[in-house]
Amino acid sequence: MSTPRAKTVLPTNRPACIEPAAAGGERRVTRRTESFVSRRRCHPVAKPVFRIVNEQPKRLRLRGRVLAHPCLDLAYLRALLAALSGVDALRINKGAHSVVVDYDGRAATRTRLLQALTNLPADAFRPDAVREQPPDPFRAIATSVLALATPLLPLPLRLAVSWTLAAPTIAKGATTLIEDGVRVDVLDGSAKLLSLLRGDFFTANAIGALLDWGEYVEATSEQRSNALLQRLLTPQTDTVWVHRDGVETKVPIAEVQLGDTVACGPGELIPVDGRVSDGEAAVDQASLTGESLPVPVTVGSPVLSGSVIHEGHIRIQAEQVGAETSMARINRFLETALRSRSTGETRSAKLADKLVPLTFATGLGVFALTRDLARAASVLTVDYSCAIKLSNPVAVRSSLYAASRAGVLFKGAQALEDLDRVDTLVLDKTGTLTTGDMQVADLIPFGDLPEDALLALAAGAEEHYDHPVARAVVAEAAARALALPPISQVDFIVAHGVSAYVDDARVLVGSRHFLEDDEGVDCTAADAVSSSLYGAGKSVLFVARAGRLVGLIALRDRIRPEAPAALAALKALGVARTVVLTGDHRDAGRALARALPMIDAVHWELKPEDKAGAIDEIKAAGGCVAFLGDGVNDAPALVSADVGISMPNGADLAREAAQVVLMRPELDGLVTAFATARRTQAVLKRSAVAAFGINTATMGLAVGGLLPPVAAATIHNGSTVGILGYAALGGGRRPRPALGPSSTSATTPALAASAPGDAAGERSAAAGSAQASVLHFEPATAAAAREPDDHQPRPNAAATEVRDADFA
C-alpha cells in the first residue's frame, strides 16, 4: 500500500479553464495527506465475528460489531456480498450492527456468504472512503461576496483586493501563453487583466468568482468519481488450488502464502505474482500490458497476478500475494475506467481547443477595429472549451458511477460510447439467458454400471473444471455423498468436455459431437433416449469408458425469469436484433428459441471460434454487435464483438476480455447497460449543442458591443455550470431498468416445460444440416443501423416474419 488511493482521483487532464488557483492546489495536497495519515490509523479487522441471530430457509440475519467499524466501506461490503452467486438481496443496518441476506437457500451459498463475511479483505476498510469531506464551496462563496462588495469598497482597498485576487490567474495566463500557446488560461487571464486595466474591478472579481464556482462544481464531480472508485470491482477469485505436500487443495485466496505453489488451469486468473515452477501455458496479459496475444510461459517464466491462463496448466511459486496484488488489479481497472477517454471525447476536446485561438483572435480583432477594451474583454470571456471539455468527463463519470451502483461496470468512456452504437445483441445460452445453475435431472446408464457409479465417474473427471455442466455433475455427486475415483491425466477440451484416466481406462464426458465425431465412440445406442431428453428441453452429457458409451447424464437448466421482459426492454432501447449462439445441441437451442419468441435467430453446436466467426459475419454485414457471455470459451466472441459484456459468475477470462461487466447475473443489468449508454450519449450531445449555441450567441452579442464583460462572463460561466450540472445529473441519474409489469407476471419458463409436441417434425426439418447448423440466420442489414439519438422502438417486421416461418 505504498500509494495513497487518493492519487487515483486526481484528474489527469485538469481542464485549463478552471485550473485551481494556488490556494486550491494546496488544499488538494492537504486533503491527500490527511487521507494518507488517517489510512495508517485505520485498523482493518481481518477476521470479524458474526453471530446468526435469525435463520430462515432462504434468509439469514447476522449481527457483527464490525459493521459499525468507522473505516468499513459499506458500499464495498455490499458489492462484495452481492457479487456472490446465489445472493438475491441484502440489507445492512450499520446502527443495529446487522445484515440481512436473502439468498437461494443452498448450503454452498450460505457457506460462501459466511466465509466472505468472516474473511473481509483489507480493501473493505478505507479511511479515505469514509472521511473524505465533500468539496468546500468556501472559496467560491468568499470570492462571490468580495465581487459583490467590490463597488462598496473604498478605492485603495478595491484596488488591492482586486489585483490580489486576479494576480494568480493573470500569472497563470502569462505562463501558459509562453509555454503552451493560446489556451483557456490565456483567455481567462486576459479578460481579467483587461477589466482591471479599464478599472472595472467588479467585472474582474465577478469573473474570478464564476471561475471558482466552476472549480467547485468540478470538485463535486470529482468526488463522485471518488465514490465510484470505492465501489468498483470486487475480488473475482475467492479460492485457489494450492499444491502442498504432493496434493492440490482448494484454499481461500486469503490463505495463500509467500512461497506457496499455486496451480492454475485454462480460464483461471493467476492470483499471485510469481514464477512458473511446473508446466507450460499461454497466458493472456491483456489487462496488464495491453498485449492482446497470449504469451507462452514455461518453467522459470515470471507471471503476474491478473493475467489469465489461455491454455495449459502451470504451477506458480508465489512471490507476491494478498492485498497488494489484488489491489493493484482493482486500481488498474478503476484507472482505466476513469482516465480513459473515448474517441468522441477526444474529438470534441480537440475541436474546443481549436476554438480558443479563434476567440482570442476575435478579441484582438474587435479591439483593433473598435479600440473598445470592454468589447474585447466581453469577447474574451466567451470560450467554448470549458463546457464541452468538462461536461464530457462529468457526464461519463457520473454515468459510470450510476451504472456501477446498479451493478454494471463499464471499462471506460469508450465502452459507453461503443455500446450506444450497438444494434445487434448476441448472447450465449448457458448462464446468460438461462441461470446456468444446472441440475442433474436423469442418470441413464447403459449396460451394468449403477447410476451412482456413472455419476462418480463423470464427477471425478469434472472435479476441477469450472463449467456449469461440470459444477452440476460434481454437485450431484456431492449431494449423494459419493466417493470420487482417483483420476489422472485430466484434459479439458473447451466446448467439448473432459477426458481423464480412471484405473487405466480412458473416461470421456462431454457432448455427443466430442465422443462420436472426435473420439470415435459409437453413440447410436443413445439415439432414442437422447432425443426424448432433448425434446424435454434438457441438455445431455455423454459418458464413455474405454471407448464404449456407458451412460447419459441429463441436465436441467432454467431460463432466467426476467429474460422475456429484458429482451423486450432492449428492443425498446433500439437493439434491433437478438441472436443466440450456443455450444449446445440443436434441439436445446430450438427449445430456447421457442420459449423466448423475442429471439431473432439461434445458432447451435458452435465452437468458440465459430461464435467469433458468427459475430464477424454480422459485423461484416454492417451490424454493430454486443456479445453477452460467460465462460472461458466465450473469450473469442467477447473480443470479436464491438462490445463484450460478461456475466459476474463467468470464467475469469471472459471478464478480462469484456468491456462491460455485469456484477449481478440478472439480465436487468444488461438493460441498465444499454439504457446508460444511450442516455449518456444523448446527454453529451445535448450538452455540446447547448455549449456551442449559447457561446456562439454570447460571442455574437459581445462582438456587436451589446454585452458588457460582466454580463458575457455571467452568461458564459453560468451556462457552463448549468451544462455541467445537467451533465452530472443527466449522466448520473440512476438507471432504472425499464422492465414492465411483464417481468413480474412472467412465469419462469423452464426449458423443459416448453417441450414441443412436434419435436420430431422440427428435427426432420433441419435434418439436412449436420453440424454447426444454423436455425435461422440473416445478417443484420444496413437499415438496422441507427442514429445514436434515436431511442424509439424499432419495428422489426422482417425478422419476425422470418422467425415465424422458421419457428411456427
Ligand SMILES: Nc1ncnc2c1ncn2[C@@H]1O[C@H](COP(=O)(O)OP(=O)(O)OP(=O)(O)O)[C@@H](O)[C@H]1O
Ligand atoms: N466440462 C464439460 N463436461 C462435459 N461436457 C462439456 C463440458 N464442457 C462442455 N461440454 C459439452 O460441450 C457443449 C458445448 O460446450 P460450451 O461450453 O461451448 O457450451 P455451453 O457453454 O454449455 O453453452 P452456451 O454456449 O450456450 O453457453 C456442452 O453443451 C456440453 O455438451
Ligand SMILES: [Zn+2]
Ligand atoms: Zn470437435
